[in-house]
Amino acid sequence: MTFAPLALPSLADLPGVYTIRSGESFSHPLALSLLHSGVITEADVRQRPKSELALAQAALSRRWEQITAGMNLFDWNLRIEQAPEHGYPQYLEEHLWALIQTGGGPVTCAVICIGRAMEKLESVRAGLGQTVLATLYDAFRMLPTVCTPRYVLGVAEYLYWYGESDEDEAIKQALDMGGYDTVEELLASEDFFTRDKFFSEMPEWAAQPRRTLTRRQIQLAAGRDPFVREIVDAMDAVWNIVRFYGPFADVRSEDVGADLIDFGLLVRWSEDDMVGRVLDDFLHHAQEGDYVIASSVTPLKIVGADMADWLKRMESTGMLAKAVERVLSLLADFQEPRTLVRVLV
């Protein structure tokens, strides 16, 4: 007779979970694609994932962590979903959508104001702030949507001014339809959004900056001020990444066929600018039509190495984003040194 405690019978070779796949399920081809393209590693499989979905989730989460590690301004979360059935012709059933979105939904991203820092740059050398901003905007075009004064001006043109650069055409139409005799009467009786209102708290170049200075002029300015030096060095780092660390993921989300209503970051001139008002109107308008809650949508083929290639490119894009964050952090943190007042006692 033995008094050894009974061991619980192990069913070591039995699966802990069965998954009943529906005909529309993409977890199997996705897991297969990630396995064949090396995104799912041997270690992932050895951990006995409870399903193909869990396996794909674990592998993608690890890669996404690597891409976003160290980010402190951009809010990038990855969502993989089936491309809509009735989308554009190129988005066939065998495609997935890789969406980048904020964790908390539209406009829960971080907000930074750059107006004071830009004014400081302009005070060191006229055109310096504008040149830095123009370069930054170029970098933003390579990232999931960043809401900037330029972006919001485009929204205002689309939303209020029939795609024109100002309100003239919209006023003409309102006069024709609304029974007003004069423009003044119209503006007095309706909350008509004008270009002047948009730029009441910021210069026009905040939305449409140009590179007005040469590299030599910028270097000279950097030599005169430590803050400018920091900005120029940080911009140089951005440039180096763009030049040497590509290719980058195409996150422009063109031809999605719907408004994107999420942003990785909101860059404002100041808290008093008109960005908030325009965005409110835009979100209200978007929700009456087709919209996608994402700052970026990339269609990817389920089979093959599309997903793995995209993740690889996103590593470069992530690196670029972190370099851009460095510039933005400097701009956001800028405070004019306080003037010390000697108090005589």
Add this chain to the structure above:
Amino acid sequence: MTTVTIAQENDVELALDSALLFYRSQGTNHIYATQHSARVVDGKPTLLAGVPITLDQLADIADLAARKTSYRGFIHDRVVYLAPNLLAWWVPACTRRVWFNTKDKIGERAGDATHPPLVFIVNRTTWSVFALRENARPGPATKLYTAPYYNVWEGGEICVGNVKTPDAINTESIKPYEDAFFRSRFTHSNNDRLIHRRGGAERLWLDLLDGADFPLDRLIDAKQTLAQAIGSSTNED
């Protein structure tokens, strides 16, 4: 902290829950069953201590299984017996087009012919057909007769060959089974004794294709009733 979400809401995930263990003795009908919870402990599926299963619990399990295995729906008016994986139905005498492709005198021929009343019995592994003398819905005691068709074995089993049969056995598969039987070509006889008459089945079908009435009184006794035929199918099942 960033997250990754895979929006896959269509899959149904079934987690390991419990196990039934059966203990039986060789050569007797005694059986003992225990129900065990099963959990994943330290990443390994593990069987926890069990309890004897009661008749009530067994009934619950049988009910759950029956929901998946038994037919729910309107009853087909020609069905005479229905059980999980077993279906029997009858076909009244009728005139129906048939196709032949034989090496005997019938050769390659198609045409309308009269048919006797028939009973089909289908289970998971076999598909049989018998003839009836009376053109009426058969009961358990109804005597069965050999269906005098080519491609039918002595015991009534139909040689399926390359004919596609339905994937499931339920009342919705009656028409597909009948189509598979009547609309495929009869090619050869699998049974020397299909009908009591000079010239056998070959002469019978030549006459039937020429418009003769079916000679019900010439059918050969299959030496079993409908209940016995279904019983043997049930045993096989």
